[in-house]
Amino acid sequence: MNVKRHIPNLLTLGNLFSGTVASIFAVQGDYILAAFLVSLGIFFDFFDGFAARLLNVSGELGKQLDSLADMVTSGVVPGIIMYKLLIEANIVNFSIPTYVPFLGLLLTLGACYRLANFNIDTRQSDSFIGLPTPAMSLFIVSLPLIQEYSKITVAKALIENTYFLLGTTLALTYVMNAEIILFSLKFKEYSIKNNVVKYVFLILSVVMIVSLHYLSIPLIIVVYLVLSLMNNKTIRK
Template sequence: MKKHIPNLITLGNLLCGTIATIFAVQGDFEAAGLLVVLGIVFDFFDGFVARLLNVSGELGKQLDSLADMVTSGVVPGIIMFNLFADKQFEIENFTDNFTLSAFLPFFGLILTLGACYRLAKFNIDTRQSESFIGLPTPAMSLFVISLPLIQEYSDIHFVQNLISNNYFLIIITLFLTYLMNAEIPLFSLKFKEYSIKNNLVKYLFLLISILIIITLQFLSIPLIIAFYVILSVISSPQK
């Protein structure tokens, strides 16, 4: 019976992602963001519980990626679609307006395609058992779901205007898609043991991230993910 416990937690991730998809389509980004975060929590703990119970297996690995595809693939793609469309897109009028701007919102779905490709590669890449190569899809998802929340709650007009700029969104979409599939080594936040000596980079990252969250709230999320990538590159052993 215990071998099914991690899989049930993974299905919790999938359930959160599915409900988040519904909210994202409706433009309720707060609810969608909350459910994505909850799904990512499930995603973190399914592996932890599997290792704790010593029941890791191929089924759990495949199920994990399928759940991530929804929570950290479909949802951010829909949110980026909405950011491009600025909530003005009407599917019933789409066929009457064959202009570049009419097709532009679909550009956001490149994130979904990039996430799918990254997850498929992850399942067959034996190098990613201890760390990551390329930006994990949950990190990409957190980055994207933070954008409409920053736009809504940030008092910094420059940042609000930046997120409303389609050229900025195009760059972000392409850059995140590239990062997910790039050959860039990134450290994992999974701990085998908790000594400071062997986990200095992880503790440094967590401490600075907490300080940034307290100071900048929603704006902290993309900054933390950028910091994660930069710190990983700096701390990665040079070949």
């Protein structure tokens, strides 16, 4: 039996296991453990592809398995968390009908559509079209952590605002499936001239992480989108 061809799939299953357990903690309202397990799942998600390329064992099974695992970690879990946040916002504000929190599950539907489309889209080898689901998931799982630990009251107030949460849900669902080219952080070579956008993004990310902690996560994703749009405009010119 060729053991090495199973290593990437075992890492993918680690992603699935992390996401499954994260969904349990998300339902229970333990957002810290849910966020940790989602991050762990995304770590596995990154290294399963890396291992497949390193061991030269890429295949159709791994591709399909990867999307199924991502559907849980970066699809189901953020949908549950947004659902819970909308319920909590409604308790505070009493401003929405009781069925509205289910709109948070649009994130899950949007992630499912993106992942299915990604598997048949041959254009996304060197860049992404639409926001990758792990980025969306990190954005969402960071919100309750910001609410709990951030000292910036404006940020905490926004996360308790029903309309901000609904707007975020709709925006992320759209951006995941929009025909927007987003740069990949894969480096073919390391010259500054050909990778200036990537280096700027990495430097800004480090600065924000050091200074803003949890609040940096959604801001980094917003910066990623803005830099990608600016980069696209530059390339077209």
